[in-house]
Amino acid sequence: MTGRESFKKYHPIIAVLGMFFSVFGRKGNLFLLKGFRHTSGKVGLVLRYVFLKNAAEFVGENVSVQPGVYLLNVQNLHLGNNVSIHPMCYIDAKGGIKIGNEVSIAHGSSILSTNHDWTDRRVPIKYNTVQLEKVIIEDDVWIGCGVRILAGVHVGSRSVIAAGSVVNKDVEPNTVVVGVPAKMVKTI
Known part of the structure; x- marks a missing residue:
């Protein structure tokens, strides 16, 4: 399964995570992004995406x-x-x-x-x-x-x-x- 296919398949879960972590605001998500900088695997990819989406422009x-x-x-x-x-x-x-x-x-x-x-x-x-x-x-x-x-x-x-x-x-x-x-x- 390609990255695009995985993203589409798990997009509803990623969206829920995004909403959940949005309560921490930009600064909180930036802190979490830095904290999970070296986390490997799919979990790390998803968390960095969610935190970055909540912190970036x-x-x-x-x-x-x-x-x-x-x-x-x-x-x-x-x-x-x-x-x-x-x-x-x-x-x-x-x-x-x-x-x-x-x-x-x-x-x-x-x-x-x-x-x-x-x-x-x-x-x-x-x-x-x-x-x-x-x-x-x-x-x-x-x-x-x-x-x-x-x-x-x-x-x-x-x-x-x-x-x-x-x-x-x-x-x-x-x-x-x-x-x-x-x-x-x-x-x-």
Whole structure:
């Protein structure tokens, strides 16, 4: 049975769990999401989905957050339908992150919506102001393992970002990008 089929089959139970845990509010669900970050199996998948749905800006249907994923500032995180986020990913949505439908994020990837400024020479860079820049990942995108997507990037639909790439500029739709920094190598 595929993940979509399982989600449809158990959706009524998941919906009841969502309503039950909604009484804990956004902060309570965020606390539970962090507490169940490393829980494996189907129970972990369902609980992370329920807690994330109650804490994030928006979470669509059939979203899979695998064990060991670090999600920060989820109140600014928008996830479409059929999104999978694999182990050891780090996603910080402080500046806003919108991920469309049918997106797969392979293990060990990072998506950041913040960047340090270094214009004030009187203080160390790490204490300079933080710039917030929204990241948008459109529908039908495959993000390979170990990818880094930096603040302010827009990834077009039906794109592939090759493993180990660092994306610091927008990605055109229907393309494959690879490298550090990522460059287009072909169209799909």
